[in-house]
Amino acid sequence: MTGMPTLFSILVEPGFFTSQPVLIAAAIGAAAAIVSGVVGVFTVIRGQSFAGHSLADVSSAGGSAAFLFGINPLLGFLGMGALAATSMEMVRADHASERDLATGVVTGAGLGVAALFLYLDTTSSTTGAAVTIMFGSIFAIPASIVPLALVVGISALLAIGLLYRPLLLSSIDPDLAAVAGVPVRLMGLLHLIVVAMAVALSAITVGAILSTGLLIGPAAIALHLAKRPGLAILLAAAIGIATTWGGILVAYDSYEWTGGHGWPVSFCIVALIFLAYVIVAQPGLPYWRPLPRLSSTRTKRTE
Amino acid sequence: MTLSAVLARGEVLAVRQASVSLSGRSILENINFTLEAGELCGLIGANGSGKTTLLRTILGFLAPNVGDVSIEGGGHASVGYVPQKFMLDPFMPMRARDLVALGLDGNRWGVPFPSKERRRKVDEMLEALEATPFADQRIGSLSGGQQQRILIAHAMIRRPRLLLLDEPLANLDMRSVAGIVALLRRVSREFQTAVLLSAHDMNPLLSVMDRIVYLAHGRAVTGSTDAVVRTEVLSQLYGYHIDVVRVHGRVIVVAAEAEDDARVAVAHDPVHVAQVP
Amino acid sequence: MFDDFMVNTWIAATLVAGVAGVVGFFVVIRGTSFAAHALPLSAFPGAAAANLLGINPLIGLLAFSGLGVAGISQLARRGPRDVATALSLVMLLGLGALFLSRTTEYFQAVYALLFGEVLGVGSADLGPIVALSAVSVALIAVLFRPLLLNSVSSELGQARGVSARAMEAMFLAVVALATAMALPVVGALLVFSLMVGPASAARTLTDQPPTAMLLSAALSVATVWMSIALSFASDWPIGFFVGGLSALAYIGGRTWTRVKRSRH
Numbered sequence: 081m082t083g084m085p086t087l088f089s090i091l092v093e094p095g096f097f098t099s100q101p102v103l104i105a106a107a108i109g110a111a112a113a114i115v116s117g118v119v120g121v122f123t124v125i126r127g128q129s130f131a132g133h134s135l136a137d138v139s140s141a142g143g144s145a146a147f148l149f150g151i152n153p154l155l156g157f158l159g160m161g162a163l164a165a166t167s168m169e170m171v172r173a174d175h176a177s178e179r180d181l182a183t184g185v186v187t188g189a190g191l192g193v194a195a196l197f198l199y200l201d202t203t204s205s206t207t208g209a210a211v212t213i214m215f216g217s218i219f220a221i222p223a224s225i226v227p228l229a230l231v232v233g234i235s236a237l238l239a240i241g242l243l244y245r246p247l248l249l250s251s252i253d254p255d256l257a258a259v260a261g262v263p264v265r266l267m268g269l270l271h272l273i274v275v276a277m278a279v280a281l282s283a284i285t286v287g288a289i290l291s292t293g294l295l296i297g298p299a300a301i302a303l304h305l306a307k308r309p310g311l312a313i314l315l316a317a318a319i320g321i322a323t324t325w326g327g328i329l330v331a332y333d334s335y336e337w338t339g340g341h342g343w344p345v346s347f348c349i350v351a352l353i354f355l356a357y358v359i360v361a362q363p364g365l366p367y368w369r370p371l372p373r374l375s376s377t378r379t380k381r382t383e
Numbered sequence: 384m385t386l387s388a389v390l391a392r393g394e395v396l397a398v399r400q401a402s403v404s405l406s407g408r409s410i411l412e413n414i415n416f417t418l419e420a421g422e423l424c425g426l427i428g429a430n431g432s433g434k435t436t437l438l439r440t441i442l443g444f445l446a447p448n449v450g451d452v453s454i455e456g457g458g459h460a461s462v463g464y465v466p467q468k469f470m471l472d473p474f475m476p477m478r479a480r481d482l483v484a485l486g487l488d489g490n491r492w493g494v495p496f497p498s499k500e501r502r503r504k505v506d507e508m509l510e511a512l513e514a515t516p517f518a519d520q521r522i523g524s525l526s527g528g529q530q531q532r533i534l535i536a537h538a539m540i541r542r543p544r545l546l547l548l549d550e551p552l553a554n555l556d557m558r559s560v561a562g563i564v565a566l567l568r569r570v571s572r573e574f575q576t577a578v579l580l581s582a583h584d585m586n587p588l589l590s591v592m593d594r595i596v597y598l599a600h601g602r603a604v605t606g607s608t609d610a611v612v613r614t615e616v617l618s619q620l621y622g623y624h625i626d627v628v629r630v631h632g633r634v635i636v637v638a639a640e641a642e643d644d645a646r647v648a649v650a651h652d653p654v655h656v657a658q659v660p
Numbered sequence: 661m662f663d664d665f666m667v668n669t670w671i672a673a674t675l676v677a678g679v680a681g682v683v684g685f686f687v688v689i690r691g692t693s694f695a696a697h698a699l700p701l702s703a704f705p706g707a708a709a710a711n712l713l714g715i716n717p718l719i720g721l722l723a724f725s726g727l728g729v730a731g732i733s734q735l736a737r738r739g740p741r742d743v744a745t746a747l748s749l750v751m752l753l754g755l756g757a758l759f760l761s762r763t764t765e766y767f768q769a770v771y772a773l774l775f776g777e778v779l780g781v782g783s784a785d786l787g788p789i790v791a792l793s794a795v796s797v798a799l800i801a802v803l804f805r806p807l808l809l810n811s812v813s814s815e816l817g818q819a820r821g822v823s824a825r826a827m828e829a830m831f832l833a834v835v836a837l838a839t840a841m842a843l844p845v846v847g848a849l850l851v852f853s854l855m856v857g858p859a860s861a862a863r864t865l866t867d868q869p870p871t872a873m874l875l876s877a878a879l880s881v882a883t884v885w886m887s888i889a890l891s892f893a894s895d896w897p898i899g900f901f902v903g904g905l906s907a908l909a910y911i912g913g914r915t916w917t918r919v920k921r922s923r924h
Contacts, residue, residue: 129745177472178474182910184694185860185907188849188857192899195903289757297750300747343761347761349754357743361735442819464815466815474860477868478867482812488805489808490805490820491805493802494801494805495805521867
């Protein structure tokens with residue numbers, strides 16, 4: 081793994097809180113966690129975890145395209161993500177299962193394109209690229225993307241702030257939203273674009289796996305705990321930060337008990353998120369359910 | 384469900400002193416009624432009165448905390464069920480006749496072998512329910528009324544002793560409602576099946592009901608329509624003064640708010656809700 | 661393209677595609693696209709684990725896809741189904757990251773597992789593929805009626821004594837089996853495309869369930885044949901063609917439906 085040598089050098093000096101790579105990782109991780117958590121609350125409410133995960137997979141195609149065309153990888157991720165998001169929303173779907181099917185088809189096509197780009201990119205080793213894109217490394221972020229990453233992250237949060245009420249209403253009840261004059265389908269598209277932004281940001285910083293985990297996990301946990309969406313959003317961001325920092329700490333400490341190998345950070349964070357969800361989501365407790373119906377396109381039928 | 388030996392002769396369904404609680408809340412209290420073969424019974428009550436809970440208890444999805452439910456023949460073979468919500472995927476590759484065929488053997492393992500006997504039974508059932516014209520259409524493209532017929536066919540093809548329908552008239556236009564009501568009357572007589580259907584408006588059923596189970600606040604009054612739908616009976620059931628008004632052959636159930644001293648129409652006939660000073 | 665050494669490839673790909681089409685029919689009508697995508701992806705760390713332990717990778721694949729099914733089923737009782745699928749998936753992938761950190765010689769195999777190495781099928785591999793194909797198809801045949809009823813309406817099934825929970829668990833198990841078998845051949849990311857694209861077209865072309873299932877298998881096999889041929893001709897990865905053809909199949913099916921509707 082590309083990040084491994086850096087982790088080793090951390091280990092050499094004890095002192096978690098004074099180690100610079102750890103602090104940078106904590107800062108970047110927290111940023112990814114905040115953006116993912118806030119956006120993720122809407123994703124979970126809308127029952128679009130599949131789309132969130134798919135966008136991470138498909139924007140990796142953009143990542144490989146970026147290597148190929150020599151542009152900023154984050155731009156590649158964003159472009160591909162936006163393209164995929166638009167394709168998913170273009171398909172008219174009345175039920176969540178049809179929407180998921182469309183998501184899946186776009187994912188398959190997008191991954192096919194990723195395979196093609198990986199093949200065409202002869203500058204870096206194909207296999208290494210595949211692993212890096214999939215698993216990523218919180219410590220291997222090129223400095224060049226930091227300014228753009230900040231812009232993307234802040235834009236995503238601003239977008240959520242701007243769209244808050246219409247997006248929330250159309251996510252919870254498309255019929256009510258339509259009656260109130262909210263463009264439901266447009267909201268759907270905008271939501272996916274913002275997810276693409278959040279996912280591009282976190283995929284490039286913490287990897288595709290964590291990107292999905294940070295998008296869905298803290299938000300789902302928060303929605304089990306909080307009934308009010310505003311509170312859920314704050315909680316999701318907080319839980320995201322907590323699990324990220326906790327995971328970094330566990331990964332750091334793991335050197336002690338694994339004889340120098342250490343556990344990868346992505347594993348530690350994901351394990352914490354999973355554990356937290358299992359604890360919070362008790363069977364029998366009521367929880368919020370995504371609507372199976374997406375839009376009020378059906379009128380009452382007559383014989 | 385207890386042994387069918389407990390049923391009296393001719394009885395298909397007996398609900399005795401059944402009380403059902405969900406998550407600590409009491410939904411149904413001391414429900415008592417019986418149904419005989421060939422009878423059509425309306426389970427009438429406002430939304431939230433416990434109709435669906437009662438149906439699910441009779442089906443065996445829920446167990447009563449107190450009391451019991453007995454069905455002739457006991458078990459899945461003797462009960463047909465038409466559920467309320469039926470979200471159909473418009474792309475589902477299945478024709479109406481396929482769904483009816485699944486009513487025959489949908490619970491058996493394996494792939495159905497096309498047999499003349501199976502086809503004949505399905506055709507017969509479709510014919511009986513006047514569903515042959517749209518038998519080869521995709522189920523996702525059926526209208527509300529057509530869908531109901533197919534679901535009834537699916538439930539009836541095994542000649543159950545008892546047919547349960549959860550709000551079958553809820554989303555239909557008036558013409559379709561009349562059609563389904565007439566159909567259910569015919570089905571109950573022709574196949575000697577006891578039919579129990581829930582509804583929040585009893586008016587379409589007035590002319591065909593042999594019996595009514597009127598549900599309010601988890602308690603029920605049962606008997607013939609004339610005996611049950613009366614001012615004194617319903618007032619006692621609700622616990623406050625109820626007026627039963629008959630206008631142009633329709634029944635309106637009106638409640639009085641003692642505090643406000645105003646009369647507010649309880650929505651038992653949604654079209655006719657009125658504010659009476 | 662039809663040389664001796666390619667025979668194994670054609671046989672393996674045909675079997676894998678056929679099973680994917682059969683299973684995919686149910687995946688599409690049940691709307692379990694996410695699980696069908698997540699299970700192969702969850703399975704792939706199992707191969708890494710098996711490699712670490714020095715045992716047959718197929719066992720690792722089966723074990724991990726089994727874990728995936730268990731994770732989804734268990735978590736789906738406590739929360740929304742898509743959240744359950746997403747979190748089980750990332751947990752198992754996280755474990756994959758853990759195993760990979762142990763060894764750096766595995767990168768080549770990772771690529772193969774993700775995108776498939778259909779050209780690397782040896783005669784020895786065919787045996788398990790044939791066996792697992794037969795088992796998968798047999799299971800679907802046995803489950804056909806109750807699963808179909810449950811797929812149309814779990815309430816109707818319940819009223820007939822068909823347990824919704826049992827059907828869901830058994831179906832996911834068959835998906836896990838089919839994907840574990842297909843993974844080494846076409847890769848974790850592609851087996852899903854073979855499942856949903858052809859099936860989504862088949863359901864619009866016919867309205868009878870058994871026909872739709874067989875048509876779905878046929879279209880899936882056709883997809884994979886065309887992809888192998890195109891890949892051979894252009895040297896481009898097979899995944900590109902599978903993904904693209906599946907998308908075309910889906911779009912074709914939707915368009916066909918619209919054309920039919922506008923005719924009436």
